[in-house]
Amino acid sequence: MxxxxxxxxxxxxxxxxxxxxxxxxxxxxxxxxxxxxxxxxxxxxxxxxxxxxxxxxxxxxxxxxxxxxxxxxxxxxxxxxxxxxxxxxxxxxxxxxxxxxxxxxxxxxxxxxxxxxxxxxxxxxxxAGLITTADQKVLIPGRFLATVKHNMLAEVDDVRESLGKAGVTLVDSREAPRYRGEAEPIDRVAGHIPGARNFFWAEGRRPDGTWKSADEHRERFAGLEQDDEIIVYCGSGVTATPNVLALEEAGFTRVRLYAGSWSDWISYEGNGVAVGDEKNQ
Structure with a gap:
């Protein structure tokens, strides 16, 4: 890994x-x-x-x-x-x-x-029984210079343009009931972005909490094409990131995060909302 x-x-x-x-x-x-x-x-x-x-x-x-x-x-x-x-x-x-x-x-x-x-x-x-502490480290500043990789990020316009487009797949990282629109405990609208497929982020781990191997991730993401552009989202852009990581582990190289995610999508009037399961469509 x-x-x-x-x-x-x-x-x-x-x-x-x-x-x-x-x-x-x-x-x-x-x-x-x-x-x-x-x-x-x-x-x-x-x-x-x-x-x-x-x-x-x-x-x-x-x-x-x-x-x-x-x-x-x-x-x-x-x-x-x-x-x-x-x-x-x-x-x-x-x-x-x-x-x-x-x-x-x-x-x-x-x-x-x-x-x-x-x-x-x-x-x-x-x-593991390893030592922990309440002592806080004395901070010695570093010097971090950013070189932004814009191709890792998708904006709302990118997502709109991707709808129904060949070679682009939307991945919804939320739990299935939220994806299907059956429950929505956080955001004001239930459902998902039309065409998105559901891969719950926590399924990237085994039952004991360890992360799945690259082969296990490839099996999990069966049906996604390695050459396709994958746009990943969740509710607010946080729990989508473990799926981005898992996709990278599985060898996908064209993966973008829709950072605003569902909570951004529904903030624009006119953006489509779908319910139900699209896995087999």
Whole structure:
């Protein structure tokens, strides 16, 4: 696996000077819980980045519930916590990789390749009996310069233009009932973008919480063409990122994130809404 590292990998490199460990724990609906958990106990040397304060912009009329952060502000924040262009970054959470994958994607989008998600997250570290601490690292600023990879991002106009277009597939990463429009606990409209196929992001992991292998991901994404352009979305652009990671593991090379996702899509009048299952259509 190119993007996932096990606890033993991180343990062996814990004190290497170019390693920056980032705690990304966050609970939707309880925005302080992640920082509180970090302050109580974290992997030694880890710094904390907050999904909403650091890895998103404020909510506006459009852009969804977690708009992408301003690039200059994010680069400055990354520098502030000690991340430079030479750093190897390991992100973790306790939500199956969903929040850590957001940082993974953002760093890739900013041109930084040496970024990894810790397999099974903080829970695996604790389960292994490894040391945790409440001590916070003295921050020594780095110098992070962004080189944005615009081809990794899809905007709402790109998604509109893709509808019904040969060679482009939309992947909805939400749970099946939300995709089908049977339930919608968060957003004001239920359903999915017309033509999208449903691959729930959490199915990229095995029942024990470990990430599936590249072969298992290829089997999971059977029916998607390797040469096609894949546009991935979820509710707000966060839990789509584990699917982007899984698609990359499976060898797909033309994968884009619709960062605004469903919550952005429904903020525009006239955008189509579909319900039901399109897997076999």
């Amino acid at each position: 190119k993007n996932i590292v096990p606890v033993k990998w991180l343990l062996a490199r814990l004190y290497e000077p170019d390693i920056v460990i980032v705690d990304c724990r966050f609970q939707l609906g309880n925005s302080n819980s992640g920082r509180e958990a970090y302050e109580e106990s974290h992997i030694p040397g880890a710094v904390y980045l907050d999904l909403e304060k650091d890895l998103s912009s404020p909510i506006g009329e459009h852009g969804g519930r977690h708009p992408l952060p301003d690039i200059a502000e994010l680069a400055a924040r990354l520098s502030q916590v000690g991340i430079s262009n030479e750093s190897r970054v390991v992100a973790y959470d306790d939500q199956g990789g969903a929040m850590a994958s957001r940082l993974w994607w953002l760093l890739k989008y900013l041109g930084h390749e040496a970024v990894y998600v810790l397999e099974e997250g903080f829970g695996a570290w604790k389960k």
